[in-house]
Amino acid sequence: MQFKGRGLLMVFLRLVTQLFLLIFSAASFADESTSPLDKETLRTYWQQELQLHDFIFKVFAPNQDIFIKAQISFHNQLLAVNKKSHYAVMQLSSEDQKRLLQKDFILLPATEWIKNRRQHIESSITTYSKHNNSLVNAKQIEPCYLTVEETYQGARELNQLYADLTQWIDIGNSWQKTMSKGGYDLNVLVITNKNIAEEKPKLFIQSAMHARELAPAQLSYDFASYLLSSYQRNADVTWLIDHREIHILFQANPDARKMAEQNLLWRKNTNENYCGSTSLSRGADLNRNFSMFWNSNTLSSTNSSNDQCSEVFRGSEASSEPETQAIEAYVRKLFPDERGPANTDSPPLDKSGLHLDIHSFGRLLLWPWGHTSVGAPNDAQFKILAQRIAYFNQYISEKSDALYPTDGTSDGVSYGELGVAFLTFELGDQFFEPCINYNSTIKPNNIKALIYASKITAAPYLLPSGPDVSVESFNNTATDVYDLILRADDSHYYSLRFRESPQSITAAEYSIDTPFSNNSISTSLDLVDGNADSSSELFSTQIDSSSLSPGRHTIYLRAQNASGQWGPTTAVFLDKGEISPFVYFKQTCDNTLLCNFDADVSFSNTNTLTSYNWDFGDGSSASTSITSHNYSAAGSYIVTLNVSDDNGNSTSVGKTITVGVTSSAPTVSFTLNCQNTSCQFDATGSNDDGEITNYQWDFGDGSLGLGIQASHTYTMTGNLQVSLTLTDDLGLKSSNSQSIKIITDKQATTSPTSDGGGGGAFHILFLLLLTTLKSVYLRQK
Numbered sequence: 186m187q188f189k190g191r192g193l194l195m196v197f198l199r200l201v202t203q204l205f206l207l208i209f210s211a212a213s214f215a216d217e218s219t220s221p222l223d224k225e226t227l228r229t230y231w232q233q234e235l236q237l238h239d240f241i242f243k244v245f246a247p248n249q250d251i252f253i254k255a256q257i258s259f260h261n262q263l264l265a266v267n268k269k270s271h272y273a274v275m276q277l278s279s280e281d282q283k284r285l286l287q288k289d290f291i292l293l294p295a296t297e298w299i300k301n302r303r304q305h306i307e308s309s310i311t312t313y314s315k316h317n318n319s320l321v322n323a324k325q326i327e328p329c330y331l332t333v334e335e336t337y338q339g340a341r342e343l344n345q346l347y348a349d350l351t352q353w354i355d356i357g358n359s360w361q362k363t364m365s366k367g368g369y370d371l372n373v374l375v376i377t378n379k380n381i382a383e384e385k386p387k388l389f390i391q392s393a394m395h396a397r398e399l400a401p402a403q404l405s406y407d408f409a410s411y412l413l414s415s416y417q418r419n420a421d422v423t424w425l426i427d428h429r430e431i432h433i434l435f436q437a438n439p440d441a442r443k444m445a446e447q448n449l450l451w452r453k454n455t456n457e458n459y460c461g462s463t464s465l466s467r468g469a470d471l472n473r474n475f476s477m478f479w480n481s482n483t484l485s486s487t488n489s490s491n492d493q494c495s496e497v498f499r500g501s502e503a504s505s506e507p508e509t510q511a512i513e514a515y516v517r518k519l520f521p522d523e524r525g526p527a528n529t530d531s532p533p534l535d536k537s538g539l540h541l542d543i544h545s546f547g548r549l550l551l552w553p554w555g556h557t558s559v560g561a562p563n564d565a566q567f568k569i570l571a572q573r574i575a576y577f578n579q580y581i582s583e584k585s586d587a588l589y590p591t592d593g594t595s596d597g598v599s600y601g602e603l604g605v606a607f608l609t610f611e612l613g614d615q616f617f618e619p620c621i622n623y624n625s626t627i628k629p630n631n632i633k634a635l636i637y638a639s640k641i642t643a644a645p646y647l648l649p650s651g652p653d654v655s656v657e658s659f660n661n662t663a664t665d666v667y668d669l670i671l672r673a674d675d676s677h678y679y680s681l682r683f684r685e686s687p688q689s690i691t692a693a694e695y696s697i698d699t700p701f702s703n704n705s706i707s708t709s710l711d712l713v714d715g716n717a718d719s720s721s722e723l724f725s726t727q728i729d730s731s732s733l734s735p736g737r738h739t740i741y742l743r744a745q746n747a748s749g750q751w752g753p754t755t756a757v758f759l760d761k762g763e764i765s766p767f768v769y770f771k772q773t774c775d776n777t778l779l780c781n782f783d784a785d786v787s788f789s790n791t792n793t794l795t796s797y798n799w800d801f802g803d804g805s806s807a808s809t810s811i812t813s814h815n816y817s818a819a820g821s822y823i824v825t826l827n828v829s830d831d832n833g834n835s836t837s838v839g840k841t842i843t844v845g846v847t848s849s850a851p852t853v854s855f856t857l858n859c860q861n862t863s864c865q866f867d868a869t870g871s872n873d874d875g876e877i878t879n880y881q882w883d884f885g886d887g888s889l890g891l892g893i894q895a896s897h898t899y900t901m902t903g904n905l906q907v908s909l910t911l912t913d914d915l916g917l918k919s920s921n922s923q924s925i926k927i928i929t930d931k932q933a934t935t936s937p938t939s940d941g942g943g944g945g946a947f948h949i950l951f952l953l954l955l956t957t958l959k960s961v962y963l964r965q966k
């Protein structure tokens with residue numbers, strides 16, 4: 186009874202809060218927010234969050250099973266989990282509170298969580314108050330997490346370094362970008378050896394759809410980075426890059442991620458049409474906005490909302506958000522539709538392709554369906570797939586509906602429409618996961634899980650039912666003879682939840698240089714103990730390499746269990762004779778014709794690299810791994826790098842680079858509009874032949890701003906110079922400045938410059954004219 190009484194009180198408090206927010210936002214915001222944030226906007230968001238603390242509770246479940254299910258169903262409301270004391274901290278609307286109380290949960294005030302968070306917010310406010318400018322640029326998140334810009338820059342560098350193994354493609358725009366309010370492209374890094382042309386199984390990984398979940402984007406970035414830096418070092422990674430396509434969308438919701446980088450608990454996108462343009466609670470939950478099954482549970486209680494301010498607001502209509510549209514279009518382009526129209530239709534079980542949606546937190550692996558308690562037609566296969574992956578990260582696997590259905594989620598497009606196997610990862614224990622946890626556990630374990638996922642992408646409904654193999658030893662024991670010992674294991678499941686009974690291993694085989702297929706030639710290995718009676722067996726063989734050409738070969742290995750199912754492939758290199766160095770370099774050229782070259786990631790498997798010989802294509806050369814060259818004329822040059830090792834092996838790679846002609850610096854144009862001391866700045870009229878990546882404002886009074894649009898309130902009056910510096914994608918910069926006269930309210934009404942229509946009018950007109958003249962001048966230039 187006590188709790189129901191509190192529930193009613195909460196309804197009242199929520200109404201009061203919303204009313205307050207409405208008045209507050211209408212009064213305080215004349216301008217639009219930009220990305221990144223200015224100090225005042227950020228302060229307002231923090232104040233808004235403090236108001237929401239009345240809805241934060243410690244939630245105790247009636248038992249452990251329901252506790253796990255509540256973490257799935259109320260995932261969006263989850264702020265912390267105390268595993269020891271078996272409670273969760275959740276932000277709950279009055280409706281949520283009612284639903285949990287009906288299921289015999291106990292709700293108590295989350296005093297400690299609120300106190301800690303309040304302290305954190307207050308110290309953030311104090312820190313910013315000390316700075317004299319309005320710029321809010323430094324990230325407030327721990328250093329192991331790259332910002333959006335750092336992620337994009339890192340991906341571009343990987344793309345340049347591993348040009349044959351990657352593509353960096355633009356699949357759409359964030360909401361802010363579609364509205365010309367700053368924003369970002371949505372980019373996918375595709376990892377595959379482009380020199381091997383064949384139909385390859387495709388893995389699509391998307392991360393950071395929910396902005397405050399920090400670990401997911403970093404994991405997918407670290408996975409990409411690990412794959413590329415392990416190419417030709419690690420045989421498993423090498424065959425995966427050769428024979429898979431791995432598509433990674435690191436930042437699925439970059440606009441909002443910028444908010445989370447300021448320590449805001451932002452989940453949805455930043456769409457200003459929902460819940461008020463300056464509300465901390467605005468935006469649509471992208472993971473409730475997908476077309477299939479969107480708002481499909483209209484009659485029952487569900488975990489998506491029609492309330493624009495709810496953290497699970499589903500958007501104005503199915504796929505209303507540009508981020509959702511981009512992902513749906515891309516997934517439909519990647520995978521063929523092989524599932525029938527009925528919910529009960531299964532795709533062919535040998536269907537290739539896998540879609541992983543990486544979130545945090547909860548240490549969970551979730552499979553479809555989420556919108557109904559009825560099992561998906563591939564429920565049995567999903568259980569096995571999830572349990573095999575859980576072997577690596579030790580997460581609990583569950584069907585994603587748990588206590589309540591969740592509609593409009595991202596599995597709708599891949600599994601729902603197309604029949605592509607799908608899993609959601611929920612990494613770790615916190616949204617703002619400490620780096621120590623991320624680096625020690627989340628990253629290493631989940632990179633292993635993602636390697637396994639890449640392997641079984643060829644047939645995710647079948648391969649997880651087969652055994653894993655690992656190489657125990659592989660040695661060159663005599664001329665042209667290699668002794669191989671292999672372990673095959675069918676018991677690599679996490680816990681006893683849902684797993685198949687491990688079966689006896691019956692066979693193992695290898696193939697040289699050709700991955701297993703109907704056309705590959707394979708040779709059996711011998712059971713070491715002679716009896717196929719265990720779920721873990723050793724196999725051995727001798728490989729005769731006398732007929733192989735000198736150089737690197739790949740031995741593909743796999744095993745079969747008693748049900749006849751083959752498992753995923755593991756590979757090992759057979760290096761016959763010397764292996765030449767592997768050579769990679771990246772370059773950055775600025776508009777003064779100076780280029781910096783870096784070949785430091787080049788390596789040899791067995792020898793030491795001793796010399797680097799650069800030919801810059803204009804008759805000049807250099808001989809260190811990191812070097813620079815000043816070209817005397819703009820144009821295209823073929824740069825060649827030859828790297829040798831201490832055993833006389835060498836490799837040359839060449840690249841055509843363009844210097845000084847592809848890009849000119851951005852053209853700066855901006856308007857400003859002041860009401861007394863409060864000014865709005867807009868650089869929408871600026872342009873570049875590439876892309877403008879950075880807007881930096883100097884407001885002339887010692888404060889700075891960022892973003893295509895910015896606002897600033899002056900605390901001083903008089904004549905000031907406002908300048909804007911733009912940087913484009915090649916790092917080219919240009920700036921321009923305008924004079925501005927700041928006058929106070931009083932000065933405005935008594936000002937002799939008044940033309941009768943109000944003090945500011947003439948002033949603004951003059952500035953607009955000035956700006957127009959400037960842009961005409963710039964265009965002619």
Ligand SMILES: [Zn+2]
Pocket residue numbers: 394395398544545
């Ligand atoms: Zn999430």
